[in-house]
Amino acid sequence: MPRGERPLGPEDTALLRFAGDLRRLRDQAGKPSYRELARRANYSPTALSDAAGGRKLPSLALTLAFVRACEADPAPWTKRWRELAVEHAQPSQPNAPYPGNAPFTEHDAKHFFGRESLVDEIVESVRATPVTVVVGASGSGRTSLLRAGLQPVLDDAVVVTPGHDPVRDLAEALAGVFEGTTADQLAEEFRGDPDHLRLRIRQHRPGLVLLVDDAEKALDADDFLTAVTRCPHVVLSVRADHHARWRAAGVDATEITVEPMSADQLRRAISEPAAKIGATVETAVIARLVADAANRHALPLVQQVLVETWRRKRGMTLSLAGFEETGGIEHVVAQGAEAFYAELGEADRRAVRQFLLRLVSLPRNGIVQRRTRRTDVDAHLLDLVVKARLVTLTEDGAELSHDAALRWPRLAAWIDEERDTLRTHQQLVTAIELWEASDRDPLALYRGVRLRRAKELGDFLTVQERRFVDISAKRETRRSTALIAVVAVLIALVPGTVVYALSNERKITELHDRELGGKALSQSESLLEQRRPYADKYALVGYEVSPSAEAEKILRLSSAVTRGIPFTGTPADDADVVVAPRGEMAAVTDQDGTDRMWGLDEDRAEPGKRFADRHRVVKLAERRAITKDNNGQEHLWAVNDANDITYLTALPARFRTLDLSADGSRLVGKVGDAVDVGLPTPDESEHAELYDLSDPRMPRKLPMPVRAPETVALSQDGRELATGSWDKAAGTTTVEFWSIGGTVEPAAPPLSQHVYVRGITYSGDGRWLALEHSSPESVVEVWQRVPSESPVLRARLDTALRAGARVTFSDDGRVAVVRDNVFEVQQLYTNDRPADRLAYVVGHGASTRAVYRPQNRDFLVRSGGQDPELLPYDLDTGRIIKRMCEKDGARLTDSEWVKSFGEVERVQVC
Template identity: 35%
Template sequence: MPRTERPLEDGDSPELRLAAALRQLRQKAGSPTYRTLSQRSHYSVTTLSHAAAGRSLPSLPVTLAYVLACDGVVEEWERLWHTTAAEVAARDAPEERDSPCGTPVGAPYPGLAAFQLEDGERFFGREQMTNALVRSLSTRRLVAVFGASGSGKSSLLRAGLLPRLYAEAEPGAVVFLTPGPRPLEECAVTLAGRLGATAGALHAELADDPANLHRLVRQLLAERPAAAEAVLVVDQFEEVFTLCPSEEERALFITALCLAAQAPNSRCRVVLGVRADFYAHCTHYAELVAALADSQIVLGPMTGEQLRQAIVQPAARAGLSVEAPLVASLIAECHGRPGVLPLLSHALLETWHRRRGNALTLAGHQAAGGVEGALARTAESFYTSLTPARQQLARQLFLRLTALGEGTEDTKRRLLRGELDLDKDTAAVLEQAAGARLLTVDDLHTEITHEALIRCWPRLHQWLTEDRESLRRHRRLTEATLLWDSLDEDPDALYRGGRLAMVKEFLVEPPLSGTLSARERAFLDASLAAEEDTERHTALQTRRLRRLVALLTAMALLATGAAAYALHVQREVTQQRNDVLSRNVVTEASLLRDTQPALYARLMTAAYRLSPTAEARDGLLDAAATALPGHVRGVSAVAFDPSGRGLATGGDTVRLWNVPPSGPPLKAGEAVGGGPVASMAFSPNGRTLAVGGFRHRTQLWDVSDRRHPAPVATLAGHTDVVFAVAFSPDGRTLATGSYDHTVRLWDLTTRSRPVVRAVLTGHRLNVKAVAFSHDGRYLATGGDDRTVQLWDVTRPGTPVRSAVLTGHRHFVTSLAFGPGSRTLVSGSDDHTVRLWDVSDPRRPAVLPVLTGHTEVVISVSLSSDGRLLASGGYDGVARLWDVTDPRRPRPAGVLSGSGGALNEVVLSPDGGTLVTGSEESDTRLWSTNPKEALSRICARNPTPLTRTQWDRYFPDVVHSPSCPADRR
């Protein structure tokens, strides 16, 4: 028999009134048990019973889940919750500053926190932007607000836009959310209460088909007037890039938003708040680019008058005055500065604490530390008020709450409460930081109140810069631990090998070991235990193999007739042992690659000679690679001339190299063009080099004398980046593909005076790849519209499209034809390489899809005989494939030591050398033949392994020279 519910305490607080109303609703629903309510709402029994206990105000999602489980009217209860929350806030607002870290809720300024819906009456200075946003939303179905961190995007959406929407829209038709690490799940939870459905069911529907968001919005409005529309406001949209680890869920969420806004019968309008430095991330999604073409609101710094309104009006509404010198000083400090608004608001809040009577004074502002100093002083006051032990906890907490930028500024990271060890001290630190408004805490999450704290608190900035690589490793460890937890501690999700070796320091170094949570320590302990089990198993297997060899040897002495069989078995056992040793040496030696390259190379040669496993082969090819002097801004394009004796590398300039039959290439000359290089190609006779760039033009260079390249002509006409160039086999036509969505065919009969023959307009988005077939009859083009298009260019002046190849799920980045023009290879942003049979160009057939890359495949290249294929991507890996039979391709090598994302991979005509260009200003030459790689290593590294080194890595193996010189 279930226990009866504890009676409510005596009193008339807002929390008790809301709890009593919830209990009355449950009685009207037939008094279902809390276990039944839990099954209906997917919240725990404890959470639901606590919501009706009256001891604290439950969160809005919990309240609506309780109401929905009891068949209540969601819209009425949502309004009741907001009213109750306002009463609680007004009651709890202290009249005076209680401590250096306390902040009154009733102050006229919010400090670091964004203005909220209930703050609309004291939100000033952005009226013009609010009106512009409302006007834009009335004519466009999807609008994005871009602005720097701290420019007031969240306040504009919450306190500017939302009150206008709630005043005009149907009740419940305004949906507000922030994406977090699971944007589809967040969307489902937000909609569930309004639709009378479970969050789990809605999440499954959205994951199955993103168009279901459009259908759910129509369902939400089914009982409303025909003209009614829903508005979906997504604040901090950049979280889909910084917090969401799944590219698939990110793409589904973006597609769902675009479909909901742009479907022919759409009843939804979408508003996105996006940090400006994530604009480039948005351009990676074609549907979002199309939707934002003319639907952007840019939030810049406030004007002087707008700043004056934001300073003076909230104080006036609270019955306060602001000294004129203070207003002038604040406007002078903040005018024209992006991202300064949270600092201004916090400085005003601290000045309010130091007010004289009803007046905010310049002296009080100066005492608070000014605009920059007020926030740093608040943070330091909070930190210094802690004990040394709690100071260490605060450091760990703020580091966990920061997402390290990759080419962007560091951002805040929303933290699940389960990621923390909530002991007494940690809870106290959280409470004090939240009291100082440095952190925002709710039932499930903790986050930094505003990213301005990351920029302006010197101590936090110092923590973040002391050892960013350790922080990145720790963050990856945290993500791995969460994955391990989500998979019910699946042993296959544990760290092993090199990844485990890199994080062992967290267990042995006291400063690092103290940063781990209990779950992270458990994850590492489980990983170490699994590794020890593996080592014990390997040792046991080795001992068994040794005993077997000894037994077989004894049997050979006893029976002459069994000698041949015993010898055969011994060889198999020895080979098995050699295979294991070879793989183990490759794994151990990988840690020496950057610190002891000579020893690494020797170990790779010895491991390969002992047993030529795939791992040893890849390590050998890596050790034999040769690096060329780097470009200033990275290597963005590489090209071999048809003979294979000339090489061009492009970045900030174009460098030309002579490639001798043996030894590294020698620099011959340099061409300085009109900007960064995006693409390059040699003419069939090797005398002309075409260079496409980011300044919308293609340059032709005479490279007959590579020591003195000379400009020949400049091809103008494109209106955006020329990302791809290719010569026809006869050298008379040049194809150029551009981000202006077109391909141009140029007549080079007179090389110094090129003429446009035709402009191909078949692509809807950027063109990123062009390639001629070997017979010159067909041109393949590929781009961001995810298609590959084949064109009959037998008559270059009147090209005809033969076919459109579809199948890639993302941008097509690179193309290459095989010999005989029967096979076409395409690389894509969807991490795959596709093979196509184009024997009949009007009816191409799909061949196998090559997988293995974990990031964008940016380049593909085929050897002249069509037997070897190379692919390279942003994962920093070049992969080799044997495509002698295109219907049955086989892996032929994995080259992963280049450092940084690859921009280009090119095979020499004979397929014996691969050249890679990367973002790290690095060009590398790799031998694709292990025997040739072995010769190169032995030639440049004659020092053999010492006996100690051999015994360390190859125990119980007779010493064998890995190079001819070792025999001397």
């Protein structure tokens, strides 16, 4: 007979009430035995019994397992557990290596990591110029940079933080520097003549460096600013939203911007402080925080999460379980926001609600996003919101500090309540941008229903927005007055006007369609050239009004450019983009020359892990990658997804990869000194090698049927190898096909070509084979593979280029070719019918092959521009239109339509 539960007694503590409610939850579920609960929850009966025992707080994972086993909603229990965990977490220990919400101080210098290069840059500036200004967004860590980064490495430095009386604050900071003086004496002296500070430093402390934190608070104090900027060495920290005010001061200075931490810098800031005291941070914790905060001004949030995780550490390890118990950045943001909101008065609460809602965008797809806005909120309230880590201030304005802020329950509820207002406001903001872009064209102003709705926004409007609405209202009044006069004149001319209109109706309609379509397509092409938005919307108007092959081409191209997938944090000119065979991942070069993996969704990319320092990806397959280091050595990696890459082994010395099968099972390459850069002639010892990667840590060499072919290719499943051997005397290339198993055997009769074959490419299903050769221009021939028989030529694609074609096949008989900046697609046929050209576009390419994405039925093509970007190219016009209409991204706004087409009746595109 199972042992009964221990009575809880009076539930007079939060922990006992929590345990009591768990027991009542079990009762409501029919009071299953703990053995039955264990079967459902995958925890032991003892663990589940202890969870409801009331002696200690169970882990979050155990609590949720208990709740799910009782078939209850885990969400409210998660919230309740985290509230209770705050009371029961270990107190912050003296040796905690993270400062939490407070900035680092000089005493924390040993734990300050990730900003070393920035510190070095500022130190060099201090040596070279008298005044250095460090500009950074709120939350970028400027105070920590000065106190824990600069102050410890400078021989003689003092930090000054101005407040309401900057000169007095300066005097108090220097009272201990100059012997025999008091703060009162120094303050009086600096007010009398600000130049006295420079003279004192030159006479008594010539190497002293003044580090002025929060200098924006003293930009209006001329005596303070004059005193510090005349010193031999001064570093001023200015918050980014005051950058324009600083420049207006007219002080000659070197400016240095505090950028968000990169993934590597953030990784060091997380792991190194713990390592310094013998603790470790689990890799999963680092990965989660890097994914949440890299390249964002979110350092204070990261530090708060780390402190909370530290309080829940297991031994000296910051574990994933402890991290998840904190709730991560999302919980930190919500907890801080709620505490901040609770201390506000009713008037401030209304103001904060209005302010935060202005920082939210609700596009047509209905997905709530953050947006940056110029602020017109009370300065004191703005500072409170910033200190609560709800808002970040940049040079462009204010923005919510993190996407997690959108999930703060209170703000999420406000957004749901104000969705209609937010949509109307979003349309207004877009209309203002178009009005400004059109040099304030009166036709771009609001009128009618849109004007009336904008007026209803009331206090939600900023000063600039209210001005636009007022100007629109005045023009509407003048227009109405003029219209009354015109109508009076027309009344007398009605008969003649009607006859004229009826006789010309058909002619006007035909002319309207042709001209409107042409104008829409021209507008789309213009926007495409400038890489500006709305090109696809205008292209759709042109295609619907006047369909043609040219209109279809522009619609396809504009859709691809609009859906372009960018990669942030990469150099503009030297960013390799290597895409996985099915288009689900890509390797892209970071600023320091190291490749990073990115996960690719339909129209966006998410950063993942980086390879070892200075490793660049040579080949990328499913679950495998080949990288090359700075010394030319190649390495094999496991790549399960963008955030899961593992080093496997180094490849043989002097090995150069030629091809890696798409499934990652076979590898072929060459070994020899000829692969080294700078050798004038090939090495006689150069030879090809073939490897089986079934055990990737121990690649197994397979027999290579041809010693040194000029070109090779592996089928997608690695079971067939094609080799091309050049006979210079005969002027022919012999392409041979080999079946790879336990042995390597001929798979089909060889193919002889009286040209030099530069490249061979298999289709995914093995039905097609592309050969690229020069004669002397680059030619791509596509052959149909017939099992055990000679291939049959089905298409020939010529070009004016000498070489460099990259070939890709879709899974429905299409072949895509990229040459320099040209991208074309041909439909293949298994009979004598010539291939049909489906697309020919200039402006793509940049020397990378297209990749077909079967899950999206489109091609990913590297943009021909400087910035690393992939364009999703869909050849199905119907699918393009359907996607645009489903996402509500097809319809031009009223202001866009009026700006481009005046009073012409709107065309319905969906």
